[in-house]
Amino acid sequence: MISDKKHIQQLAALLQQKGISDVVISPGSRNGPMIHTFSGSGLFNCRTVVDERSAAYFALGLAQANKKPVVIVCSSGTATLNYAPAVAEAFYLKVPLVVITADRPEYWIDQGENQCINQKGIYSNFVKKEYQLPLGETETELWQAANEINQCLNISLSGQPAPVHINVPLEEPLHQLADIDLPVVIEINEPQNIPAIDADLTQKLVDEINNSKKIVILAGQQNANKELDTLLTAFAKKTGAVVLKEHLSNLNSTQFCGNIDTMMAAILNDKVEDFQADLLISFGGHFVSKSLKQFLRKNKACAHWHLSPANDYYDTYQSLTRVIQADAASFFSHLHSKIFTQESPYFQRWKNKEEEVIGLQNKYVETLPFSDLKVTLELARRIPEYSDLHLGNSTPVRYALLANFNTTIRFYGNRGTSGIDGSLSTAVGFASVSEKLNTVLIGDLSFFYDSNALWNNYVGKNLRIVVINNGGGNIFSLIKGPGESPAFKQYFYAENKYSAAGIAQTFGLDYLCADNETNLNTALNDLYHPGRKKPTILEIFTDAEVNTNTFRGLFNFVKQ
Incomplete structure (x- = not known):
């Protein structure tokens, strides 16, 4: 009917x-x-x-x-x-x-x-x-x-x-x-093909690439694409291009550079012009790293091409010179055979800086106290292979930039508008039809804001929710400005004294908690035990002041 x-x-x-x-x-x-x-x-x-x-x-x-x-x-x-x-x-x-x-x-x-x-x-x-x-x-x-x-x-x-x-x-x-069937209605279809890059434009692009000694490729947020990973690796090796990516780019080649936030901090102590690009090529969605955006806006590339199937004029770095209507895989495949192979000290300069930064970061975390950063690094080490990881906004997505995850992990996050209001609901919808284990890394305010995400019949047994409860909006003590304001504690930090335990009970989820490194180790073993068959919340309690000092301390250590 x-x-x-x-x-x-x-x-x-x-x-x-x-x-x-x-x-x-x-x-x-x-x-x-x-x-x-x-x-x-x-x-x-x-x-x-x-x-x-x-x-x-x-x-x-x-x-x-x-x-x-x-x-x-x-x-x-x-x-x-x-x-x-x-x-x-x-x-x-x-x-x-x-x-x-x-x-x-x-x-x-x-x-x-x-x-x-x-x-x-x-x-x-x-x-x-x-x-x-x-x-x-x-x-x-x-x-x-x-x-x-x-x-x-x-x-x-x-x-x-x-x-x-x-x-x-x-x-x-x-x-x-x-009591009838749906009617038959005339369906109108339209072609979905993106126009090919014509010969004249192709030659212009090839000439500019061949004449560029310092090429940076920015891989923004996107779904995993093995073909693109392979094509972009080959293109970068041939041109000496530096590919910068974050976890949400879902690219895993060792040819590419991650660790962007800490690299930006270290580059400020070098000759910045040595890292400035001649040609910038961008594709995909947003980048999380604010320091990268600031660096590229201050040290503008001579030319910036943005690849967009919809011809979007994204001038994020205030240097846009060309919009190319193409998806990234088609673009790099189309140009690969037409460009020269060239050695690039520019690429090696970036890789050397990345290795230096990784070494400094590893040294810093050896004596790390229990904190949001410590928790994120441990989660990165323990999350099972071939999982899907959903990153909440504010601090979780930023801490994730500082961690190295298994290359089989796929990353998702609401970085279109970057709000905290629907991260959990989005992850619940995704996990409801996923055959993989789905972990959500989320802050306490974001979790409570979106707790109605658990008010439905589709919360899958494959869902693991890791709530980092630092007692409020710790992001505002990490960035400059709000932390120094008299209004900080009440109106920015928005102190939170509640626990997720009651919500877990209300919606029938298992609940685990930890407030120190020993408890965290036990809880993560339990959370990811192969025999666990129910959706589970792991709430981890950290100290906001320790978090702030630890986070700022890492960047000061890298800078010095």
Whole structure:
């Protein structure tokens, strides 16, 4: 049984025909026709998540794991606003969500009707296309709607994937059902091919590469890609290019340079111009390292190319000279056979600096007290091979930059907008369809903020949540400014005196804790024991002042 609303039938039919089958529903009445149709047709994998904010982040994680769009469906009013943070994150993280919001008919807008706000254009800054279905169901209106829905769904996947929004005004009655199949609707397809780099441009690029003695390639956040890893390694060896990457780049060649934050600190004591690039090539998403961004903005490359299938004009380093519409693997494959092989003292200069920094860091951590940094380094050593690791924002993602993880680990994080509000929900959605062990490394404020992530029936037994509880927002004592303010403790640090134990009990998760190195060793053995079959929270208590001194001490040690 499905809704008798023809627009809803048609919308569901087109989603099904385009292979979009995962639907995350938040309960409501106004969205009843969509609920009836998606669940009643038997053609969709429907999940229920009550909290709309958490539901949208859950869907984001699900879309990342399945590598295809996920539908989110909510009622009208503030429910639609609660989707906004995750829609913005998906937009900047380039994840396709199909956002379907129920609405009152337009004649009820601003007329004092219940659960009624102006929903047209509500996500306009964070979607590639938006469309409001008509109320009427004439043949012409259904034809027009089918055309627009086709465009929305195609656009969500063309170029760089991104969310789209379909707003659905609905008149009562909302819950009349029909015992029929979904209709057959004409599906409009469009090519997804990215245009090839033409011969003239190819020659210009080859000439510039061959004439550049100091090339830096920035590999931003992306999913793991073995082909790209191989192609980029070969390209770097041939050109002498320096490839800078973070864990979220998911690249593992020993040819590349990590340890970026500590390297930047050490480079400040050298002749900075020796590390300045002639040519900068960037691709992928955001970089975490603020010091790298500052270095590249202050010491600008002569030329900066950004590779983007969607032609995004990302001028992060204020030196952009060319946008190349290509994905990274195609670009490096296309140019590899056409460029010269050349020796590069520039590459060796960077590698020597990295080796020096690693040596200094290893010496520093030998006497490290129990702290966030110590915990992160130990987790990096103990997390099982072939795991997925989800990094929370603020301090966890930054501490992870200082640790060396097994090369089989795959990294994820909400670095599109870098908020703390949905890291756990995203990880729960991802883990719900993953066959791997999924670990979440998250801070205490971020965990409590998003604890509704555990309020659903899809928290997998493969989920391990490591909460570093340092009693508040320790990030603000690590960066310059807030720590020196009289308002620091109450308004920046936001002291937290709560424990995750009660939340674990409420949602039926196992709970472990540690507050020293011995307890941590025991807890990690327990957390990652092969016999553990339940989702588990490990809460680790650290001292904020020790954390601050330890973190700052590392960078002072490297600088000196």
